[in-house]
Amino acid sequence: MSTSFQEHYPWTGRPLIASAAMGGYAGPALATAVSRAGGIGFIGALRDVAILDQQLTSAKASLQNDDLKVASESTLPIGVGFLLFATPLDDASVVIGRHKPAIIWLACPAQEQDFGTWSKAMKKVSPSSRIWIQVASVSVALRVVSTCSPDVLVMQSSDAGGHGPFPGAGIVSLVPETRDALNRGGFSEIGVFAAGGMSDGRGVAAALACGADGVVMGTLFLASKEVELPAKEFREAILKTNDGGISTARSAVFDQLAGKSFWPSEYDGRAIAGASYKDFRSGVGIEEVQNRYAIAAKEAHKGFGEEVRAAIWAGSGIGLVTEVKTAGEIVTECRDLARLCLQKAIKCL
Amino acid sequence: MSTSFQEHYPWTGRPLIASAAMGGYAGPALATAVSRAGGIGFIGALRDVAILDQQLTSAKASLQNDDLKVASESTLPIGVGFLLFATPLDDASVVIGRHKPAIIWLACPAQEQDFGTWSKAMKKVSPSSRIWIQVASVSVALRVVSTCSPDVLVMQSSDAGGHGPFPGAGIVSLVPETRDALNRGGFSEIGVFAAGGMSDGRGVAAALACGADGVVMGTLFLASKEVELPAKEFREAILKTNDGGISTARSAVFDQLAGKSFWPSEYDGRAIAGASYKDFRSGVGIEEVQNRYAIAAKEAHKGFGEEVRAAIWAGSGIGLVTEVKTAGEIVTECRDLARLCLQKAIKCL
Numbered sequence: 191m192s193t194s195f196q197e198h199y200p201w202t203g204r205p206l207i208a209s210a211a212m213g214g215y216a217g218p219a220l221a222t223a224v225s226r227a228g229g230i231g232f233i234g235a236l237r238d239v240a241i242l243d244q245q246l247t248s249a250k251a252s253l254q255n256d257d258l259k260v261a262s263e264s265t266l267p268i269g270v271g272f273l274l275f276a277t278p279l280d281d282a283s284v285v286i287g288r289h290k291p292a293i294i295w296l297a298c299p300a301q302e303q304d305f306g307t308w309s310k311a312m313k314k315v316s317p318s319s320r321i322w323i324q325v326a327s328v329s330v331a332l333r334v335v336s337t338c339s340p341d342v343l344v345m346q347s348s349d350a351g352g353h354g355p356f357p358g359a360g361i362v363s364l365v366p367e368t369r370d371a372l373n374r375g376g377f378s379e380i381g382v383f384a385a386g387g388m389s390d391g392r393g394v395a396a397a398l399a400c401g402a403d404g405v406v407m408g409t410l411f412l413a414s415k416e417v418e419l420p421a422k423e424f425r426e427a428i429l430k431t432n433d434g435g436i437s438t439a440r441s442a443v444f445d446q447l448a449g450k451s452f453w454p455s456e457y458d459g460r461a462i463a464g465a466s467y468k469d470f471r472s473g474v475g476i477e478e479v480q481n482r483y484a485i486a487a488k489e490a491h492k493g494f495g496e497e498v499r500a501a502i503w504a505g506s507g508i509g510l511v512t513e514v515k516t517a518g519e520i521v522t523e524c525r526d527l528a529r530l531c532l533q534k535a536i537k538c539l
Numbered sequence: 540m541s542t543s544f545q546e547h548y549p550w551t552g553r554p555l556i557a558s559a560a561m562g563g564y565a566g567p568a569l570a571t572a573v574s575r576a577g578g579i580g581f582i583g584a585l586r587d588v589a590i591l592d593q594q595l596t597s598a599k600a601s602l603q604n605d606d607l608k609v610a611s612e613s614t615l616p617i618g619v620g621f622l623l624f625a626t627p628l629d630d631a632s633v634v635i636g637r638h639k640p641a642i643i644w645l646a647c648p649a650q651e652q653d654f655g656t657w658s659k660a661m662k663k664v665s666p667s668s669r670i671w672i673q674v675a676s677v678s679v680a681l682r683v684v685s686t687c688s689p690d691v692l693v694m695q696s697s698d699a700g701g702h703g704p705f706p707g708a709g710i711v712s713l714v715p716e717t718r719d720a721l722n723r724g725g726f727s728e729i730g731v732f733a734a735g736g737m738s739d740g741r742g743v744a745a746a747l748a749c750g751a752d753g754v755v756m757g758t759l760f761l762a763s764k765e766v767e768l769p770a771k772e773f774r775e776a777i778l779k780t781n782d783g784g785i786s787t788a789r790s791a792v793f794d795q796l797a798g799k800s801f802w803p804s805e806y807d808g809r810a811i812a813g814a815s816y817k818d819f820r821s822g823v824g825i826e827e828v829q830n831r832y833a834i835a836a837k838e839a840h841k842g843f844g845e846e847v848r849a850a851i852w853a854g855s856g857i858g859l860v861t862e863v864k865t866a867g868e869i870v871t872e873c874r875d876l877a878r879l880c881l882q883k884a885i886k887c888l
Binding site: 204205326327328329347348349357358359360361362363364365366367370386387388389390392393395396397398399400401432433434435436439505506507508509510528529531532533535536538539 | 553554675676677678696697698706707708709710711712713714715716719735736737738739741742744745746747748749750781782783784785788854855856857858859877878880881882884885887888
């Protein structure tokens with residue numbers, strides 16, 4: 191990564207911590223709070239970009255007295271993440287052209303070449319915006335950088351909560367191998383951000399130690415005060431669930447609870463392995479899983495209650511998430527702890 | 540972890556790097572070379588402990604002029620790893636009582652309580668040997684330390700090559716959460732070693748940064764000069780396979796190639812996703828997968844050739860393994876690089 195990398199995000203501090211663009215959860219309150227703390231806050235766009243338009247208007251208003259330093263005066267010091275397969279590009283272009291977020295994060299295309307189409311379209315309507323592209327393997331990373339010119343590759347590990355291509359690897363193998371491949375291919379200026387499984391400053395320290403230029407965290411921000419959640423039971427489940435390797439699972443069933451999945455078949459998602467998942471795994475037919483979910487969804491807890499019939503997207507680091515904090519506290523604490531961990535690790539040598 | 544931890548392994552240097560007890564691959568040549576370089580070398584025992592007896596005799600002879608410092612004069616400065624479900628405890632006790640390796644690593648019991656039975660039996664025949672126990676979740680870790688008194692928990696991540704319980708998590712969530720749980724439970728003196736996905740000094744640095752007391756590496760040592768391999772094509776496959784998150788896979792099919800699996804159902808294994816795996820995944824029946832394997836196994840390459848019909852156990856870090864080196868070089872290089880990575884990560888803050 192070039193030493194000037196952070197110049198593109200001049201409001202940020204080190205280490206670079208981004209909040210994941212969790213569609214439906216990461217709105218303007220979370221994104222602006224993270225950026226205000228010197229992190230990189232993202233809004234996760236949904237299919238209906240009219241909502242994103244409102245969210246960006248709200249973010250802009252919220253940030254207008256903050257005086258966060260941006261690389262280009264026309265950009266907002268937050269990012270927007272899109273799920274490409276689900277989003278009409280033309281609609282997205284209009285909104286991005288209007289609001290010009292500092293970063294546009296592209297994820298989950300229906301076909302790999304959509305990364306190129308989107309990168310070009312976004313640069314056209316907002317030339318100062320930086321492009322981040324999320325992938326989950328070294329091979330796709332190499333193909334993508336050859337056709338697009340992303341500023342950052344978000345390397346999503348198999349530990350990540352929410353959606354991604356299956357199968358995958360943890361960051362300790364994914365990040366170093368990607369870095370080597372990029373350097374060999376002449377792409378050393380592209381940043382590599384680690385995503386998935388990191389839920390406190392120790393994970394951040396680990397990511398930096400194995401060569402990441404920054405870290406994306408999602409699950410931890412589900413416990414932030416600013417995140418948007420569908421029910422209070424959602425957060426209660428996040429806080430009380432431990433041992434994410436066995437209490438969460440990757441499965442396509444989470445996308446079929448309310449009917450046919452609209453996700454392309456190469457994606458699944460990691461969520462809490464609740465009653466719907468357990469039923470499905472033990473042989474209950476999908477129709478019956480859906481029936482049981484539909485009944486639970488009518489309750490006040492909307493299916494997020496005790497037995498967890500709804501999808502609570504979360505990564506394997508969920509067990510480290512035990513307290514509600516402001517996003518600003520989360521960013522600052524992760525940063526401080528990461529620094530301490532690196533110092534301590536060196537001292538022990 | 541107590542500061543006196545390394546006193547139990549006085550021949551070692553820092554950071555602590557152990558070679559995995561890969562049964563059939565990690566013999567006396569590898570174990571002694573790793574320990575000689577200041578690492579912790581393990582022999583992986585097979586069901587027939589008469590072989591282990593010979594291996595330990597050979598290791599002892601090999602080490603007799605090395606003068607590696609041991610904590611107890613009666614112990615050998617290497618370890619032995621057992622697959623509990625497959626090994627007759629009485630036979631193992633006789634061999635351990637005779638050779639007294641410094642460490643006995645217990646993995647893969649048929650039932651969790653076997654960890655306790657084995658720990659007691661091993662301490663009885665070799666009181667100075669330290670017990671390491673391999674688990675893959677925080678919950679099992681906590682149960683095991685309450686009943687056994689291991690010196691070290693080997694926390695095996697989902698990235699690990701070879702066998703383990705499925706599902707699991709990467710080290711960045713598994714190691715910190717385990718450390719917290721141990722400390723809260725009053726087990727802060729127990730060491731936590733990270734295993735799985737780390738294939739060079741960057742992975743080692745990451746493990747240390749997130750709180751591991753040491754690191755176990757397996758796949759990387761498959762490229763060591765001292766490892767025992769069934770065919771030259773095995774190593775060629777290890778060296779040329781990239782992108783381990785998608786080019787390896789966890790599956791129970793690898794244990795069924797030569798007939799019914801003798802592994803308990805809660806275990807599967809990560810291996811190169813070769814032709815047998817691909818056939819099975821695409822719907823080819825297990826009998827036909829076995830037939831095709833049987834034909835390939837009769838070739839000079841024993842099924843390890845180009846299309847990979849045999850099981851080549853390897854972790855998600857396989858893409859970082861590109862060169863054959865001595866085990867001593869591997870240990871030294873990992874250590875040096877880990878130190879550099881930690882220093883570099885701090886400098887970038």
